[in-house]
Amino acid sequence: MNLATIVGHVGGRCKTESREQDAWLSEPAKPGAIKSAIKDHVDEVLQFVDRSDDERRFDEVERGLRDLLFTLGRLLLAYFLACRETRSKDLVGCWLRRNYRQTKPRRKFMGTFFGRVTFWRTYVRSTRGAGLFPLDRSLALSADGFSLLVMESAARLSTLVSFEQVTGLFLYFLSWSPSKTTVEKAVLGFGRHSAEWFEAAPPREGDGEILVVQIDSKATPTATDEELEKRRGKRKSRGRPLSPRHRGREKRARRGSKKRRKKGDHSKNGKAATMVVMYTLKKGRDENGKPALLGPINKRVYASYAPKRHAFAVARREAAKRGFNTRSGKRIHILTDGDEDLERYVKDFFPRARHTLDIMHVLEYFWEAGRFVYKEGSDELASWVKKQEKLLYAGKAALALLNLNELDVPAANRKRLDQIKNYLRKRLRLMNYDELRKKHLDVATGVVEGAVRHVIGKRFDSSGMRWIRERAEPLLQLRCIEINGDWDAFVAFVIQRTSSDDDCGDIRLLTKTAADLPTYGIAA
Numbered sequence: 126m127n128l129a130t131i132v133g134h135v136g137g138r139c140k141t142e143s144r145e146q147d148a149w150l151s152e153p154a155k156p157g158a159i160k161s162a163i164k165d166h167v168d169e170v171l172q173f174v175d176r177s178d179d180e181r182r183f184d185e186v187e188r189g190l191r192d193l194l195f196t197l198g199r200l201l202l203a204y205f206l207a208c209r210e211t212r213s214k215d216l217v218g219c220w221l222r223r224n225y226r227q228t229k230p231r232r233k234f235m236g237t238f239f240g241r242v243t244f245w246r247t248y249v250r251s252t253r254g255a256g257l258f259p260l261d262r263s264l265a266l267s268a269d270g271f272s273l274l275v276m277e278s279a280a281r282l283s284t285l286v287s288f289e290q291v292t293g294l295f296l297y298f299l300s301w302s303p304s305k306t307t308v309e310k311a312v313l314g315f316g317r318h319s320a321e322w323f324e325a326a327p328p329r330e331g332d333g334e335i336l337v338v339q340i341d342s343k344a345t346p347t348a349t350d351e352e353l354e355k356r357r358g359k360r361k362s363r364g365r366p367l368s369p370r371h372r373g374r375e376k377r378a379r380r381g382s383k384k385r386r387k388k389g390d391h392s393k394n395g396k397a398a399t400m401v402v403m404y405t406l407k408k409g410r411d412e413n414g415k416p417a418l419l420g421p422i423n424k425r426v427y428a429s430y431a432p433k434r435h436a437f438a439v440a441r442r443e444a445a446k447r448g449f450n451t452r453s454g455k456r457i458h459i460l461t462d463g464d465e466d467l468e469r470y471v472k473d474f475f476p477r478a479r480h481t482l483d484i485m486h487v488l489e490y491f492w493e494a495g496r497f498v499y500k501e502g503s504d505e506l507a508s509w510v511k512k513q514e515k516l517l518y519a520g521k522a523a524l525a526l527l528n529l530n531e532l533d534v535p536a537a538n539r540k541r542l543d544q545i546k547n548y549l550r551k552r553l554r555l556m557n558y559d560e561l562r563k564k565h566l567d568v569a570t571g572v573v574e575g576a577v578r579h580v581i582g583k584r585f586d587s588s589g590m591r592w593i594r595e596r597a598e599p600l601l602q603l604r605c606i607e608i609n610g611d612w613d614a615f616v617a618f619v620i621q622r623t624s625s626d627d628d629c630g631d632i633r634l635l636t637k638t639a640a641d642l643p644t645y646g647i648a649a
Contacts, residue, residue: 145196146203146243153230153245156211159204166197195300198239206244209260216259217247225249231258236271238278240301257631265624268631271303276634277616279303280311284584284604288312309596310635316599317636318619319606320643323439325618326611328446329423333407335566336449337421338440338475339460339573340402340467342433343581344395348591396594398581398601399436400428402573403443406566418565423447426576426605430594431642437470438646444475451477458561460570462486463552482555483570487522488514490545494529497538520559526550580604595639 145162148154170193174186210230217227230245250256260266267273282291288305295302303311404421411417427439449455457478461467463486471480491513492506499506516525526549534542558568584604585592606615623632 145200146241149203149243149245150232153210154203154207156204156207159200159207163197163200163204166193166200169193170197192300195239199237199242202237202239202242203244206242206246206260206264209264210244210246213247213260213263216263217249220249220257220259223251225251225256228256233258234270235266236275236301236303238272238274238299240299261632262624265620265632267635268633269635271307271635273616273620273634275303276311277315279308280315280603281607281612283308283312283600284607287587306637307635310637312600312603313596313639314634314636315615315619316603317640318615318622319599319602320645321622322606322611322615322618323427323602324442324645326614328443328448331422332447333405333418333420333422334455335406335408335418336403336444336447336455336457337406337460337567337572338401338403338444338457338478339567339570340399340436340440341462341570341573341577342397342399342464343577343586344397345581345585345592345597346590347394347396348593349394394591396430396592398428398430398585399433400426400573400577400580401436401440402426402576403440403447404572405447416565421572424572425609426580428580428601428605429643430598430601431644432647433464433466434470435643435645435647437474441474441646458566460567460573462570463548463555468552468555479561480555481557481561481566481568482552484517484556484558484568485570487517487549487552487556490549491525491529494532494534494542494545497534497542498532517556518558518562520557522553522556522558526553580608593639595642598642599639 145166148158148162170190173189173193221227226249228248228250231248232243232245235242235244246258246260248256248258258266261268265273267276269276279291279295282294286294288308291308292302292305402424404424406418406420407422409417409419425443427436427443429435429439444450444457449457457475459471459475459478459480460483461471461480462483468480471478488510491510495506495509499509513525513528516522516528526546529542529546529549532542561568581601585597585601606612619634623634
């Protein structure tokens, strides 16, 4: 194959030695010349497939065809760019009439889905020294050296797998990859627009009559100050090469001994992210024709490392978008796990909502109290808790609390039992489970707990991970956008925000600087 390519990656930049583009490395190529090369390459592809003495297996043909088609893709993109450059005289003229002057065309390498593409475009400069490429502005080409498809694919894959796995997927499917640093820059760059997206995103149509809001939190492993100091400090010289036999032992010796944790210290130095799940329910009938609430409808998730108040402010804003403002009179049902902060914010942001304490959270306290008297795993313990559960579902939560007084608890556990009773007594008004079940409303936070495991746990709480909240926040926001099914709309929003015709600067998406945590709704 005389048009074979060698593709790799160096320092986050796509490095492609593409022989089909050698002709225009030192000077611009004419569209006609590229078109002729495309025709020759198509003929070569046909010759590769159509061989009279063919004894190749199918997989051999498929693998060889992949490289040929990727080469064809680069040629077609180069042809498109060359054609648009030749037709850009009017674009250049607009800038010349604004006191810009034209200079010689400049070469650009761009990492695309098919590999590196080389093209030339005209540069114009103002009398003040600032300049731009009209073709880049008209085509919304980024100055980052990568196509939008590559950058947004890197950011999108990062919402599913680690940065290292993203580069591995690129190498496996495209035979080249941006570096891990570039992948993280793409996440930070797209993540800068997530807050504006959530604020501007329109609500989905077809909502039900009842809004359900479930809120929970989960801590993810966060880098300690000591770990950050090691990460950001000057790297120590490795000295002599490590011997293969004792490589692990020598590395540990160079790293030094770890500080022993004290009792009560948490190994992962967890910092909590707050998760909000919102959906609606519609009145209807079940399979048997009986009245029921159908849903969930238009389920959406939102999560942030910002203070809990921010999550409630966002939930209040989204509820208003969906027609559930404070004056609508529509029913809002909120479920939490009994956190005092959450209860206070429910009163602040949803004063007319129905707030319910997760029944599974309540039962955990009954299980703990029962273990003071009955043996762990015994039938007596399970039977006693089951009786309390029936009382809770029957609307007799107060009677279930009185049953705690009848437990003959050892003296060593009486203080803890009093704490349990006081905790549940203060939240007795949030335990109207019988009424809620009659109305077919949820009494448990299973939806948000599942979302916490899926959105946060799967991506942010794996072995060896240590996050910085400000750098994890954009990835968390992007993961919510991906899971909500809004990725394409979000990318269109980012393109519109970054490619305004009024802005004469270069379009850039990649950034190495993390933004501060969101502050919306935090100020009281």
